[in-house]
Every structure is written in structure tokens, then in C-alpha cells.
Amino acid sequence: MPEMPEVETIRRDVIKKALRKTVDSLEINYAKIVKSPIQIFKKALIGNQFKSIDRIGKLLIVKIDKSPYYLLLHLKMTGQIIYRKQNRLLIGGHSNGIRDKDVEINSLPNKHTHVIFNFSDGSKFFFNDMRKFGYLKIVNEDELKKIKEQYGIEPLTKKFTFENLKSVLKNRKTNIKAVLLNQKLVSGLGNIYVDEVLFKSKILPNRPAQYLKEQEIKAIIENANQIILKAIKYRGTTFSNYMDASGRKGNYSQFLRVFGHQGEKCSDCGQGLVTKIKIAGRGTHFCSKCQV
DNA sequence: AAGATTGTTGCTTA
DNA sequence: TTAAGCAACAATCT
Numbered sequence: 001m002p003e004m005p006e007v008e009t010i011r012r013d014v015i016k017k018a019l020r021k022t023v024d025s026l027e028i029n030y031a032k033i034v035k036s037p038i039q040i041f042k043k044a045l046i047g048n049q050f051k052s053i054d055r056i057g058k059l060l061i062v063k064i065d066k067s068p069y070y071l072l073l074h075l076k077m078t079g080q081i082i083y084r085k086q087n088r089l090l091i092g093g094h095s096n097g098i099r100d101k102d103v104e105i106n107s108l109p110n111k112h113t114h115v116i117f118n119f120s121d122g123s124k125f126f127f128n129d130m131r132k133f134g135y136l137k138i139v140n141e142d143e144l145k146k147i148k149e150q151y152g153i154e155p156l157t158k159k160f161t162f163e164n165l166k167s168v169l170k171n172r173k174t175n176i177k178a179v180l181l182n183q184k185l186v187s188g189l190g191n192i193y194v195d196e197v198l199f200k201s202k203i204l205p206n207r208p209a210q211y212l213k214e215q216e217i218k219a220i221i222e223n224a225n226q227i228i229l230k231a232i233k234y235r236g237t238t239f240s241n242y243m244d245a246s247g248r249k250g251n252y253s254q255f256l257r258v259f260g261h262q263g264e265k266c267s268d269c270g271q272g273l274v275t276k277i278k279i280a281g282r283g284t285h286f287c288s289k290c291q292v
Numbered sequence: 293a294a295g296a297t298t299g300t301t302g303c304t305t306a
Numbered sequence: 307t308t309a310a311g312c313a314a315c316a317a318t319c320t
Contacts, residue, residue: 002298002299006298058299075299076298076299076300077297077316078318079299130318131299131316131317132316133299133300133315133316173309173310174310183299183300190299191297191299192298193298239297239298259298281311281313282297282298283296
């Protein structure tokens with residue numbers, strides 16, 4: 001579920017907390033979530049520190065100090081990375097509207113905690129993933145380079161230009177939504193933000209990519225940058241279970257115009273109905289009146 | 293109870 | 307060789 005703004009939020013204020021702290025030990029409760037041999041995984045991390053944290057698209061890249069390796073973390077649909085200074089459980093006293101679900105999320109580890117990083121100062125990272133699609137992986141410089149090469153142009157970066165997007169769309173027979181979701185072509189956007197970007201750009205998601213007008217391509221560039229920037233500012237969108245590294249929800253949900261608003265009047269034209277259909281295999285929301 | 297869910301990959305088909 | 311369309315991954319919710 002986390003798309004680029006959510007992963008960036010985590011990168012900025014969650015993982016940073018663990019910079020320059022030594023990994024004392026690792027607890028791996030579900031080995032399949034680690035996509036490297038466990039021995040290599042442990043050897044690369046234990047006794048070392050996180051030197052820096054980078055991101056490409058929705059992938060987090062941790063440079064490990066005193067090691068030629070990098071730790072990759074991908075959250076896929078339901079992954080969480082939560083940092084705690086101490087592994088303190090909430091004990092009683094939450095009669096002020098906190099639901100059982102919140103308590104469960106706040107008590108770590110929980111049944112979806114697959115890997116725990118124990119740092120030497122007593123703080124911890126919890127890698128949680130309900131659906132177990134996410135992963136952790138150790139790679140070397142070469143492997144990292146190859147992975148990075150697979151990613152397409154990304155909003156808020158230098159390469160996200162009209163000319164570049166135009167050449168991505170050229171001769172592309174599939175619909176614009178599938179193109180914007182394809183991380184090899186355009187990286188960072190996911191199902192929520194693609195719907196929002198196309199809504200703001202007044203483009204129907206099933207339009208064949210190759211026939212978009214120049215003005216529409218420019219609108220996508222501008223609106224993607226704007227929406228992503230604002231979503232980062234508001235710490236991402238929590239639709240069901242995204243949380244930042246401190247276990248807090250994102251606040252961008254209030255700005256969503258079409259995603260999750262099916263059946264409502266369009267908030268822009270006031271006339272059309274927000275419609276939900278399946279495009280590119282995903283639930284797709286749009287106003288059939290003002291998107292053309 | 294069937295169908296849906298914010299991501300990606302790998303298979304099949306054209 | 308490339309592109310497009312799906313199923314699969316697994317758990318939970320409606």
C-alpha cells in the first residue's frame with residue numbers, strides 16, 4: 001500500500017533514527033521475508049551501522065557502514081517499518097477511545113512482525129507485513145546498480161520532464177493508467193496517486209497512452225509533482241494500514257478527490273459521479289464527466 | 293461466501 | 307524481442 005510519499009516519509013523520519021546505531025542482533029521470525037541467505041543477511045548487518053538511507057521509487061536502500069553491502073527494504077502492499085526507542089508495551093489505561101486494533105498495532109512485536117533489528121542502545125526496528133509480500137534483501141554495489149537501472153522516471157526528480165514522459169508514451173498502446181503504474185516506465189506512483197493525478201489532469205484512465213495530447217502530458221508532469229509533494233508534506237495516505245516509522249497514520253486521505261469516493265458527486269464539476277471500475281487489473285476511480 | 297485490497301514478478305500469449 | 311494481460315504471492319475485510 002505504501003507508494004512513494006509513504007516510503008519517503010518513512011525514509012525521512014523513521015529510518016533516520018537508526019543511523020549510526022550498531023545492529024546488535026536480529027530476530028527473524030519468518031525467514032521467507034528475507035530474500036538473501038540468512039547467514040549473508042546476518043553477517044552483513046550484525047555489528048555494523050546504517051550509514052545512509054536512500055530511496056528509489058518505493059524501494060528503500062540502506063548503505064551499511066564498513067561493509068560493501070546494501071540493505072534493501074520493500075513494503076509492497078502492507079509492509080511497515082516501525083522504530084521504537086524501547087520495546088514498551090501499552091499497559092492498561094487506554095480508555096480514551098483507543099480501539100483494540102490500535103493497541104494491537106502498538107504492542108510490538110505483533111503477529112505480523114517478521115524481522116526485528118535490535119540496536120545497541122536498546123532501540124528497535126520492527127518489520128511488519130500482514131500479507132508477507134514485502135521483503136528485505138542484501139545486495140552488493142553491482143546488484144544495486146542493476147536494480148536502479150530498472151526504474152523509470154520519477155516525480156520530483158530531474159528526469160521527470162515533459163520530453164521524457166512524451167517519449168515513454170510514444171507508441172505505447174496500453175492505457176495511461178497501466179503506464180503510470182509500471183515502475184519500469186514511471187516510478188513512485190501507485191494505484192491511489194495515479195487515480196488522483198489523472199483526475200486532476202482531466203484524463204480518463206483508459207485512454208491509450210500514445211494518443212495523449214502535449215497539454216495532457218504536461219498536466220501529468222505538473223500534477224504528479226504537486227500531488228506527491230503535498231502527500232509527502234502530509235506524511236502520506238493511510239487508507240487502511242499504512243503507518244509511518246513512529247506508528248502514526250498519514251494525513252493525506254482528506255485530500256483524496258476520487259480514490260475511495262466512488263458513488264459520490266465529483267468534487268470538481270459537482271455534476272458527474274465518481275465511478276469505480278477495473279482498469280489495468282486495479283480498482284480505478286474517475287469522474288466520467290470532467291475526465292475525458 | 294465470493295470478491296476485493298495501496299505492489300511486483302513471472303508466465304503465457306500474441 | 308517486445309508488449310500486454312493475468313495469476314500468484316498471503317491475509318484480512320466486506
